[in-house]
Amino acid sequence: xxxxxxxxxxxxxxxxxxxxxxxxxxxxxxxxxxxxxxxxxxxxxxxxxxxxxxxxxxxxxxxxxxxxxxxxxxxxxxxxxxxxxxxxxxxxxxxxxxxxxxxxxxxxxxxxxxxxxxxxxxxxxxxxxxxxxxxxxxxxxxxxxxxxxxxxxxxxxxxxxxxxxxxxxxxxxxxxxxxxxxxxxxxxxxxxxxxxxxxxxxxxxxxxxxxxxxxxxxxxxxxxxxxxxxxxxxxxxxxxxxxxxxxxxxxxxxxxxxxxxxxxxxxxxxxxxxxxxxxxxxxxxxxxxxxxxxxxxxxxxxxxxxxxxxxxxxxxxxxxxxxxxxxxxxxxxxxxxxxxxxxxxxxxxxxxxxxxxx
Numbered sequence: 001x002x003x004x005x006x007x008x009x010x011x012x013x014x015x016x017x018x019x020x021x022x023x024x025x026x027x028x029x030x031x032x033x034x035x036x037x038x039x040x041x042x043x044x045x046x047x048x049x050x051x052x053x054x055x056x057x058x059x060x061x062x063x064x065x066x067x068x069x070x071x072x073x074x075x076x077x078x079x080x081x082x083x084x085x086x087x088x089x090x091x092x093x094x095x096x097x098x099x100x101x102x103x104x105x106x107x108x109x110x111x112x113x114x115x116x117x118x119x120x121x122x123x124x125x126x127x128x129x130x131x132x133x134x135x136x137x138x139x140x141x142x143x144x145x146x147x148x149x150x151x152x153x154x155x156x157x158x159x160x161x162x163x164x165x166x167x168x169x170x171x172x173x174x175x176x177x178x179x180x181x182x183x184x185x186x187x188x189x190x191x192x193x194x195x196x197x198x199x200x201x202x203x204x205x206x207x208x209x210x211x212x213x214x215x216x217x218x219x220x221x222x223x224x225x226x227x228x229x230x231x232x233x234x235x236x237x238x239x240x241x242x243x244x245x246x247x248x249x250x251x252x253x254x255x256x257x258x259x260x261x262x263x264x265x266x267x268x269x270x271x272x273x274x275x276x277x278x279x280x281x282x283x284x285x286x287x288x289x290x291x292x293x294x295x296x297x298x299x300x301x302x303x304x305x306x307x308x309x310x311x312x313x314x315x316x317x318x319x320x321x322x323x324x325x326x327x328x329x330x331x332x333x334x335x336x337x338x339x340x341x342x343x344x345x346x347x348x349x350x351x352x353x354x355x356x357x358x
Contacts, residue, residue, distance in 0.1 A: 015189075
């Protein structure tokens with residue numbers, strides 16, 4: 001039987017959702033005749049980021065979850081793929097609305113998996129729901145480990161996003177710019193989990209007079225007070241060396257911007273910034289993250305060389321990786337984004353989702 005695949009995305013994830021939708025459309029020919037059609041449910045405001053996509057994809061925008069669920073029930077032969085968390089309690093709402101969880105796969109975008117003692121019922125309900133899903137896709141090795149341990153489920157799989165845009169950058173001989181030790185990327189978005197103040201504090205203790213610290217604040221911009229606090233602390237501690245980046249750049253321009261960076265300091269404990277990290281590691285750059293963070297554990301499990309925040313000092317910032325480490329990191333990234341391998345893994349994922357009985 002051929003199925004309609006319905007994908008759920010959060011509209012405000014404007015730097016992520018449109019790119020993934022583009023990749024799904026580009027890969028659609030690989031899934032015939034298994035998948036009849038891809039349909040995209042977007043939860044939130046329709047913005048200009050989706051303008052071009054509406055011309056070539058079936059996009060539906062919803063402002064509330066009830067209208068989304070009611071529209072979903074008008075479909076018959078379909079399967080669901082939830083990307084991230086378009087809205088809170090989405091799986092619980094599906095369960096209590098009579099939607100079959102076995103027909104749903106969840107691509108986890110690094111959401112936390114911790115519960116307080118008061119949340120025992122929520123933990124047990126989540127565990128029940130997660131075990132009923134067709135599959136859970138972890139984008140990092142640490143998320144895979146956490147979910148397997150917490151939910152005691154055998155439906156968790158590590159499957160990095162297939163990204164032809166990243167692979168094309170590699171095939172087009174994306175080149176690095178010589179290490180200067182001066183251009184530092186701090187964080188990847190304006191969200192609180194980035195913990196900008198932690199990174200700023202580390203940098204303020206360096207005895208370097210000619211650094212340029214660039215902090216992208218154009219994505220995840222819901223909390224304007226937090227954004228302003230980052231700018232205030234950055235200028236207070238680093239002065240003119242701190243450069244907030246509030247413009248959301250086109251992908252080609254942003255990649256060129258990354259080429260000029262010497263390293264990234266990412267104080268976040270959660271999984272995020274993978275696009276930035278993979279590009280910079282491919283270019284031979286250094287990555288500084290907390291030792292107990294999702295990112296550090298996941299990247300080192302893949303065999304990549306990355307640095308801890310505590311190792312930031314004048315020497316580690318001004319010196320680049322030796323050539324052997326650069327070559328090793330580059331090869332691991334190339335293997336991770338091998339298009340033939342990722343295409344095969346993608347087809348296996350869709351085959352499993354579509355093999356469940358009605």
